Every structure is written in C-alpha cells, then in structure tokens.
Amino acid sequence: MQRDSDRIPRNVMGTPLRACSELPLTGFYRDGCCNTGPDDLGAHIVCAEVSAEFLAFSKSRGNDLTTPNPAAGFAGLQPGDRWCLCATRWVEALQNGAAPRIFLTATHEAMLDYVSLQELNKYAIDPC
Numbered sequence: 001m002q003r004d005s006d007r008i009p010r011n012v013m014g015t016p017l018r019a020c021s022e023l024p025l026t027g028f029y030r031d032g033c034c035n036t037g038p039d040d041l042g043a044h045i046v047c048a049e050v051s052a053e054f055l056a057f058s059k060s061r062g063n064d065l066t067t068p069n070p071a072a073g074f075a076g077l078q079p080g081d082r083w084c085l086c087a088t089r090w091v092e093a094l095q096n097g098a099a100p101r102i103f104l105t106a107t108h109e110a111m112l113d114y115v116s117l118q119e120l121n122k123y124a125i126d127p128c
Contacts, residue, residue, distance in 0.1 A: 042086040045111050048102050
C-alpha cells in the first residue's frame with residue numbers, strides 16, 4: 001500500500017510537480033518546489049513569477065517580500081523572480097486585481113481546492 005508520503009507530488013494538471021526556482025531557492029521546504037505537507041500551514045503551493053504590482057500588494061498586506069532577511073538566508077525578491085506563494089495570498093491578490101502570473105507545471109495540485117484550473121489557466125505562463 002502506498003502512503004501519502006511516498007506519493008509523487010503532482011501539479012494542477014495531474015503530472016509530476018516541476019521545480020519552481022532554485023535561484024532564489026523557494027518552497028516551504030526550500031527544495032525549489034512548491035511542495036506542501038501538514039506542517040505547511042500557509043500552503044505555499046503557487047509557483048508565481050512575481051510582479052512589482054504583486055510585491056507592493058503583498059507588502060501592503062504585511063508580508064514584505066522585497067526586503068532582504070540575511071538571518072533567514074533570504075535576499076528579497078525582485079519583479080521577475082519565481083516564488084512559491086501561499087494559496088490564500090494568491091487568491092487575495094486575484095480578488096484585488098494584483099495576481100501574478102503562474103507556472104501550472106510547478107503549482108501543486110492542492111491549489112485546485114482554492115481556484116479552478118480554468119481560472120488558473122488565465123494567469124498561466126505555461127497554459128494547458
């Protein structure tokens with residue numbers, strides 16, 4: 001019997017989850033992928049190419065992704081960087097006209113619990 005922990009992570013299209021970014025190194029587990037698990041309470045599952053508009057929106061909501069935090073090994077993001085975003089933050093940005101474009105092949109299938117594939121496809125850099 002296969003356990004969930006042995007299962008290959010899948011993207012929103014049902015194929016194996018691809019890497020999002022290694023420079024900067026992203027993901028809740030800092031493995032370059034938008035993997036998730038029970039300890040990822042923020043569901044960092046959306047692989048986005050962040051825009052200046054999104055970064056300003058996120059900062060206005062109390063999550064400054066542009067300021068470096070050397071103690072955490074975080075150099076800060078710039079427009080064009082790829083980053084695993086929290087599902088609810090992406091949805092909030094969507095509702096406020098600030099959603100960044102995303103990579104479907106690197107966005108975890110759990111995102112389908114938040115938004116339909118049809119809606120995600122509208123923001124896809126790699127549409128299906």
